[in-house]
Amino acid sequence: xxxxxxxxxxxxxxxxxxxxxxxxxxxxxxxxxxxxxxxxxxxxxxxxxxxxxxxxxxxxxxxxxxxxxxxxxxxxxxxxxxxxxxxxxxxxxxxxxxxxxxxxxxxxxxxxxxxxxxxxxxxxxxxxxxxxxxxxxxxxxxxxxxxxxxxxxxxxxxxxxxxxxxxxxxxxxxxxxxxxxxxxxxxxxxxxxxxxxxxxxxxxxxxxxxxxxxxxxxxxxxxxxxxxxxxxxxxxxxxxxxxxxxxxxxxxxxxxxxxxxxxxxxxxxxxxxxxxxxxxxxxxxxxxxxxxxxxxxxxxxxxxxxxxxxxxxxxxxxxxxxxxxxxxxxxxxxxxxxxxxxxxxxxxxxxxxxxxxxxxxxxxxxxxxxxxxxxxxxxxxxxxxxxxxxxxxxxxxxxxxxxxxxxxxxxxxxxxxxxxxxxxxxxxxxxxxxxxxxxxxxxxxxxxxxxxxxxxxxxxxxxxxxxxxxxxxxxxxxxxxxxxxxxxxxxxxxxxxxxxxxxxxxxxxxxxxxxxxxxxxxxxxxxxxxxxxxxxxxxxxxxxxxxxxxxxxxxxxxxxxxxxxxxxxxxxxxxxxxxxxxxxxxxxxxxxxxxxxxxxxxxxxxxx
Amino acid sequence: xxxxxxxxxxxxxxxxxxxxxxxxxxxxxxxxxxxxxxxxxxxxxxxxxxxxxxxxxxxxxxxxxxxxxxxxxxxxxxxxxxxxxxxxxxxxxxxxxxxxxxxxxxxxxxxxxxxxxxxxxxxxxxxxxxxxxxxxxxxxxxxxxxxxxxxxxxxxxxxxxxxxxxxxxxxxxxxxxxxxxxxxxxx
Ligand code: HEM
Ligand SMILES: [Cu+2]
Numbered sequence: 001x002x003x004x005x006x007x008x009x010x011x012x013x014x015x016x017x018x019x020x021x022x023x024x025x026x027x028x029x030x031x032x033x034x035x036x037x038x039x040x041x042x043x044x045x046x047x048x049x050x051x052x053x054x055x056x057x058x059x060x061x062x063x064x065x066x067x068x069x070x071x072x073x074x075x076x077x078x079x080x081x082x083x084x085x086x087x088x089x090x091x092x093x094x095x096x097x098x099x100x101x102x103x104x105x106x107x108x109x110x111x112x113x114x115x116x117x118x119x120x121x122x123x124x125x126x127x128x129x130x131x132x133x134x135x136x137x138x139x140x141x142x143x144x145x146x147x148x149x150x151x152x153x154x155x156x157x158x159x160x161x162x163x164x165x166x167x168x169x170x171x172x173x174x175x176x177x178x179x180x181x182x183x184x185x186x187x188x189x190x191x192x193x194x195x196x197x198x199x200x201x202x203x204x205x206x207x208x209x210x211x212x213x214x215x216x217x218x219x220x221x222x223x224x225x226x227x228x229x230x231x232x233x234x235x236x237x238x239x240x241x242x243x244x245x246x247x248x249x250x251x252x253x254x255x256x257x258x259x260x261x262x263x264x265x266x267x268x269x270x271x272x273x274x275x276x277x278x279x280x281x282x283x284x285x286x287x288x289x290x291x292x293x294x295x296x297x298x299x300x301x302x303x304x305x306x307x308x309x310x311x312x313x314x315x316x317x318x319x320x321x322x323x324x325x326x327x328x329x330x331x332x333x334x335x336x337x338x339x340x341x342x343x344x345x346x347x348x349x350x351x352x353x354x355x356x357x358x359x360x361x362x363x364x365x366x367x368x369x370x371x372x373x374x375x376x377x378x379x380x381x382x383x384x385x386x387x388x389x390x391x392x393x394x395x396x397x398x399x400x401x402x403x404x405x406x407x408x409x410x411x412x413x414x415x416x417x418x419x420x421x422x423x424x425x426x427x428x429x430x431x432x433x434x435x436x437x438x439x440x441x442x443x444x445x446x447x448x449x450x451x452x453x454x455x456x457x458x459x460x461x462x463x464x465x466x467x468x469x470x471x472x473x474x475x476x477x478x479x480x481x482x483x484x485x486x487x488x489x490x491x492x493x494x495x496x497x498x499x500x501x502x503x504x505x506x507x508x509x510x511x512x513x514x515x516x517x518x519x520x521x522x523x524x525x526x527x528x529x530x531x532x533x534x535x536x537x538x539x540x541x542x543x544x545x546x547x548x549x550x551x552x553x554x555x556x557x558x559x560x561x562x563x564x565x566x567x568x569x570x571x572x573x574x575x576x577x578x579x580x581x582x583x584x585x586x587x588x589x590x591x592x593x594x595x596x597x598x599x600x601x602x603x604x605x606x607x608x
Numbered sequence: 609x610x611x612x613x614x615x616x617x618x619x620x621x622x623x624x625x626x627x628x629x630x631x632x633x634x635x636x637x638x639x640x641x642x643x644x645x646x647x648x649x650x651x652x653x654x655x656x657x658x659x660x661x662x663x664x665x666x667x668x669x670x671x672x673x674x675x676x677x678x679x680x681x682x683x684x685x686x687x688x689x690x691x692x693x694x695x696x697x698x699x700x701x702x703x704x705x706x707x708x709x710x711x712x713x714x715x716x717x718x719x720x721x722x723x724x725x726x727x728x729x730x731x732x733x734x735x736x737x738x739x740x741x742x743x744x745x746x747x748x749x750x751x752x753x754x755x756x757x758x759x760x761x762x763x764x765x766x767x768x769x770x771x772x773x774x775x776x777x778x779x780x781x782x783x784x785x786x787x788x789x790x791x792x793x794x795x
Binding site for chain 2: 142143146224250260287293297
């Protein structure tokens with residue numbers, strides 16, 4: 001820690017304008033650590049902000065996962081009662097059985113939390129913040145202040161969403177997509193009351209946070225690269241953060257527009273989304289609106305959003321696979337190009353979520369074509385990951401395992417996407433468990449694997465300590481096997497027509513056959529949930545008690561973050577920012593294990 | 609927030625951020641106007657003429673773009689008195705724009721086109737309301753720059769904040785022109 005202080009004073013000259021005096025005086029005594037930590041609550045250091053994002057994300061992930069355990073109890077054991085549920089949920093679980101209202105609330109919050117708060121803010125917020133300045137060679141973000149604001153908007157959004165869990169009528173319950181009329185009419189369900197307003201306020205704050213963050217990521221990557229770091233010398237992780245930010249900046253405002261119109265429908269009597277409705281036997285005055293309009297606006301964000309979630313994972317996995325196979329990434333430019341293609345296509349396929357909304361079949365076929373086109377860049381990426389590890393000298397670190405797991409689940413889930421992308425098949429599969437299986441494998445599990453890989457890989461840089469490997473291996477194998485056991489069978493349920501979002505399937509003749517299967521799935525969910533707690537324990541334990549990092553570059557990686565001190569201070573490099581001379585993937589070149597980006601190109605070196 | 613000048617920046621990062629933010633705001637209004645187009649293609653669309661006072665607001669906001677540009681020029685020539693006058697004038701024109709828009713809203717209301725009336729009218733209130741908010745944001749930015757210009761302790765000849773504000777100002781101006789043309793043509 002004193003190390004830290006000296007680094008600071010050395011930097012005062014370089015970036016005096018953004019020094020840390022203003023941290024003083026904010027007494028945050030509930031952090032009973034020394035004053036060092038209290039100084040870092042309103043931190044401007046991108047590394048600290050990254051850790052704040054990660055911590056908030058972990059807390060949300062535990063809550064979101066717990067919710068899924070609760071509603072899986074209902075799905076897996078529809079006839080059983082769990083008295084302890086009543087003690088924690090009160091009248092939401094009378095007699096130890098989750099009420100239908102509670103079930104919908106849990107499902108909705110699970111989706112909202114995981115999609116937005118964990119896999120968007122938690123994942124991008126952590127790694128874009130942590131890695132962009134470190135890997136492009138900058139002392140901090142373009143605007144550290146805006147960066148801090150971005151976190152605190154996220155924090156506010158989190159608080160509002162959290163508070164909605166405790167209001168009397170419960171949180172929003174109309175699904176993570178918040179379709180009207182459920183989301184537009186306060187009288188439509190109890191989850192449509194104040195819980196829905198809080199959801200909208202929280203999402204508005206969330207969007208502001210995401211925009212502030214993305215602005216910074218983009219301008220840092222474009223403006224603040226160190227000498228020699230041309231765009232084509234950037235690690236693929238940076239490219240992926242860049243594309244993610246571009247997607248966010250262009251698609252989140254559209255969701256904001258949709259949410260604003262929704263707010264007017266809720267509170268100002270407008271009829272953007274409402275028409276011909278009856279609530280409790282009474283006709284509503286709203287005339288001329290269209291609920292489908294909301295779906296267009298939502299999915300125009302919603303589809304890019306799923307790529308916002310997966311792109312950072314793709315970037316980090318590319319990086320980790322190259323480092324741990326001791327081989328250059330295969331097809332660097334193809335990787336960048338395919339990410340670019342994904343960004344463009346992401347804006348052109350949203351209606352594949354709407355094949356059954358009465359979409360014009362001709363228009364539908366255009367969206368089928370564009371949707372299936374996404375398989376091309378996706379396949380290029382998969383091919384390149386496989387060829388990168390092919391005949392590599394693979395080190396099976398936990399990070400490498402999770403990266404390989406990512407490739408596996410991305411393939412399995414991507415293939416089912418191609419089924420769904422065909423409108424004629426989707427008409428049968430839409431809103432069934434097949435869709436649940438598809439997106440949990442390709443997005444949920446894959447993005448989590450990318451995130452775990454990132455945490456295991458960069459933990460030494462974040463905290464100067466290693467995580468425990470044994471626990472990490474248990475975590476990996478239980479999660480990989482468990483994820484497939486949970487989601488694979490759901491494909492069969494979906495093909496049999498079992499709809500998603502139902503409260504109790506045991507009352508349906510067609511779905512009774514799945515009682516045992518649902519039972520099995522729920523049991524695995526509980527095991528996998530505990531395996532994740534193992535990760536959480538490992539994370540916090542290692543933060544304080546983990547084995548100390550003693551070498552600057554423990555993984556033998558080429559990128560710039562490993563040229564900083566083991567515990568870098570604010571400003572990252574004690575002296576000059578290093579200059580970059582080569583791309584980041586010179587592994588096993590000319591018989592040398594790896595050549596850092598800072599090494600000048602030798603006279604007799606071969607080309608990559 | 610001053611960033612680390614030790615880095616070599618081609619464009620000032622704040623200007624860069626502004627351009628990206630403008631792209632973002634554009635997407636928001638593209639969403640609004642696309643929603644409008646989708647809705648208009650469906651049944652039950654009530655067409656009506658926009659309030660004529662919107663032409664006056666157009667004149668005001670166009671004039672304000674001119675004054676902020678002149679103000680920037682005066683600033684660069686170190687003509688501080690003129691610069692302050694023009695900056696004030698810009699803010700006043702901006703406020704005048706917002707007032708005219710508001711009068712337009714009341715006129716629509718009097719013509720029996722309230723916010724919760726036909727969807728075509730609701731769209732006008734929401735879209736133009738959001739635009740007014742963005743203009744007001746620009747006025748706040750001007751006020752901050754203005755306050756700095758009057759504070760005697762700091763004497764700064766850094767044109768970047770004013771340049772950023774001017775670019776944003778032209779942007780909300782152009783956004784209005786786009787909305788006006790769009791709403792006139794797609795009635
Ligand atoms: C080969 C590429 C892919 C194709 C062709 C594809 C296609 C589709 C289609 C057609 C649907 C709509 C199904 C329905 O509701 O009836 C869908 C749903 C979904 N996909 Fe994909 N997908 C692909 C990859 C991905 C990826 C990479 C992600 C995320 C990282 C993803 C996340 C989702 C999500 C979250 C949903 C469901 C949203 C909901 O209804 O709640 N997909 N996909
Ligand atoms: Cu999609």
